[in-house]
Amino acid sequence: MRPATREKLHSLPVDDTIVAVRGVDKSYGSTEALRGIELDFPRGRLTSLLGPSGCGKTTLLKIVAGLLDADKGTVMVDGKAVSGPGPERAFVFQDFALLPWATVLRNVAFGLELRGVPRGERDETARRYVAEVGLSGFEQKYPHELSGGMRQRVGLARALCVDADVLLLDEPFSAVDEQNRRKFQEDLIRLRNTQNKTFIFVTHSIEEAVYISDRIVLLSPRPGRVSQIIEPAIDRSGDPERIRRDRHYLDTVEEIWQGLKQYVD
Amino acid sequence: MNSVRSSEGEALLIGGASQGQAAGLLASPALLRLLSIVLFAAIWEVAGRVPVSFAFPTFSDTAVAFFGLVADGSLPKAYVSTLQPLVLGVVLSALLGVGIGTLCGLSRAGEWLLVPVFIVLQAAPVAAFIPLVTFVYGIGLTAKTLAVMILALPVIVLNTYKAVRNVNGSLLLMCRSFLGTRRQEITRIVLPDASPVIFAGLRLGVAAGFVGVVLAELLITPTGIGDLITFHRSRADYAEMYATIASIIALSTLTLVALQWLETRVFRPEKRGR
Numbered sequence: 001m002r003p004a005t006r007e008k009l010h011s012l013p014v015d016d017t018i019v020a021v022r023g024v025d026k027s028y029g030s031t032e033a034l035r036g037i038e039l040d041f042p043r044g045r046l047t048s049l050l051g052p053s054g055c056g057k058t059t060l061l062k063i064v065a066g067l068l069d070a071d072k073g074t075v076m077v078d079g080k081a082v083s084g085p086g087p088e089r090a091f092v093f094q095d096f097a098l099l100p101w102a103t104v105l106r107n108v109a110f111g112l113e114l115r116g117v118p119r120g121e122r123d124e125t126a127r128r129y130v131a132e133v134g135l136s137g138f139e140q141k142y143p144h145e146l147s148g149g150m151r152q153r154v155g156l157a158r159a160l161c162v163d164a165d166v167l168l169l170d171e172p173f174s175a176v177d178e179q180n181r182r183k184f185q186e187d188l189i190r191l192r193n194t195q196n197k198t199f200i201f202v203t204h205s206i207e208e209a210v211y212i213s214d215r216i217v218l219l220s221p222r223p224g225r226v227s228q229i230i231e232p233a234i235d236r237s238g239d240p241e242r243i244r245r246d247r248h249y250l251d252t253v254e255e256i257w258q259g260l261k262q263y264v265d
Numbered sequence: 266m267n268s269v270r271s272s273e274g275e276a277l278l279i280g281g282a283s284q285g286q287a288a289g290l291l292a293s294p295a296l297l298r299l300l301s302i303v304l305f306a307a308i309w310e311v312a313g314r315v316p317v318s319f320a321f322p323t324f325s326d327t328a329v330a331f332f333g334l335v336a337d338g339s340l341p342k343a344y345v346s347t348l349q350p351l352v353l354g355v356v357l358s359a360l361l362g363v364g365i366g367t368l369c370g371l372s373r374a375g376e377w378l379l380v381p382v383f384i385v386l387q388a389a390p391v392a393a394f395i396p397l398v399t400f401v402y403g404i405g406l407t408a409k410t411l412a413v414m415i416l417a418l419p420v421i422v423l424n425t426y427k428a429v430r431n432v433n434g435s436l437l438l439m440c441r442s443f444l445g446t447r448r449q450e451i452t453r454i455v456l457p458d459a460s461p462v463i464f465a466g467l468r469l470g471v472a473a474g475f476v477g478v479v480l481a482e483l484l485i486t487p488t489g490i491g492d493l494i495t496f497h498r499s500r501a502d503y504a505e506m507y508a509t510i511a512s513i514i515a516l517s518t519l520t521l522v523a524l525q526w527l528e529t530r531v532f533r534p535e536k537r538g539r
Binding site for chain 1: 436438440441442444445449454457534535
């Protein structure tokens with residue numbers, strides 16, 4: 001088994017970068033959340049932003065999403081500077097952000113509804129993605145009738161439905177119970193293989209990051225900066241259950257933990 | 266689809282063991298409501314027969330008086346005149362109130378300019394304004410409509426304002442991230458999210474509107490229901506007086522129930538059957 005290839009700060013440019021973060025600073029009042037962030041996100045891969053709370057990972061994701069403005073620096077998506085949300089990016093929210101008064105189908109189709117896609121067409125697309133995330137038969141249910149895990153599947157289907165190139169996931173499993181989270185992580189690996197999309201994934205779980213990511217960006221707190229980039233060389237083609245027993249997986253988790261330990265208060 | 270499912274459920278219930286039937290009947294909300302009305306009428310009847318006061322008619326006398334008032338046309342005629350300022354005032358208050366409230370909730374300027382006015386109006390004993398309204402607008406439809414509105418409008422505006430102000434921020438962010446326009450944000454997120462509190466305000470506003478119209482008819486000009494109450498009181502026809510009062514209470518209650526039905530049906534379908 002090949003050891004993890006580790007890159008230093010300011011990683012070398014990747015051939016095919018879809019999202020590029022250049023010199024991003026962000027402060028909330030006197031609190032410095034992010035300082036001098038330089039990052040490249042390779043196309044078609046799943047990159048995790050990992051770090052302890054207060055490292056600015058969600059802030060960085062929201063800046064990439066165009067939901068927050070950076071104080072300094074730019075975010076480029078496909079070579080174009082970001083000035084707000086765009087059709088090439090879709091967001092999955094930590095608290096699901098589903099419309100409680102709308103059915104699963106309408107929630108999934110909501111992005112298309114806002115874009116003015118006709119009812120029949122958007123429902124058809126939404127049905128496909130409802131099936132894709134394993135919720136067939138629940139189209140006419142309301143969010144309060146679903147479990148936490150199922151609600152987040154709706155959130156994911158909604159993001160997939162608008163056919164964005166980049167999916168931004170903000171701690172999507174933190175409000176989901178452990179069993180559902182594992183199942184969901186396995187599904188995410190499968191989706192990554194079939195959907196041909198770029199995933200940027202914020203998490204505070206080391207295991208989760210190592211399990212699903214092609215690339216892990218470690219952020220250190222106060223102020224948030226990139227401390228390390230790790231590419232776990234784990235073969236994810238086979239049985240997803242096997243990965244959790246993979247020696248390399250366990251070693252990488254341990255290594256990251258040793259690196260992060262100093263920031264835990 | 267829902268109705269199919271519930272009728273299946275009922276079929277199962279009927280087909281079920283008879284021992285569960287009594288419990289099943291008691292659990293039916295429509296029946297419980299009916300039971301509570303019957304109980305109320307019975308207590309009224311007993312209290313009227315005791316009698317609590319010579320001016321307190323029995324339920325049966327009141328019921329008879331009610332049909333008498335309907336038959337001789339005086340009650341329908343009174344409602345024709347009462348409903349004009351009431352419906353006009355309530356509809357105007359609902360439209361204006363939700364509009365102004367939404368504006369105040371969305372814009373700082375609107376909030377600073379308008380909200381204090383309505384807070385004062387809600388706190389004031391507005392019935393005291395009614396003579397003032399009469400002084401300015403006379404004794405016609407305008408004055409009565411205004412009386413309805415000064416009672417109904419503040420609570421509708423303030424509830425709408427609070428609901429819009431406290432809209433779920435995460436849903437707004439979601440709408441923005443999926444490229445919703447400001448207009449879509451208001452129509453598809455803010456208003457549906459605020460609708461339960463807006464409707465609570467509308468129910469209070471409509472109830473206040475009924476108070477307003479009766480007050481106006483007692484204080485401004487004796488017409489409609491107010492006149493009917495005054496007239497029968499002056500003649501000591503207590504059964505007729507109670508029948509009139511009970512009829513307007515019943516109408517007010519039915520209006521509120523209809524409003525609730527509209528809310529769950531149109532705006533918050535997920536609350537149906539909960």
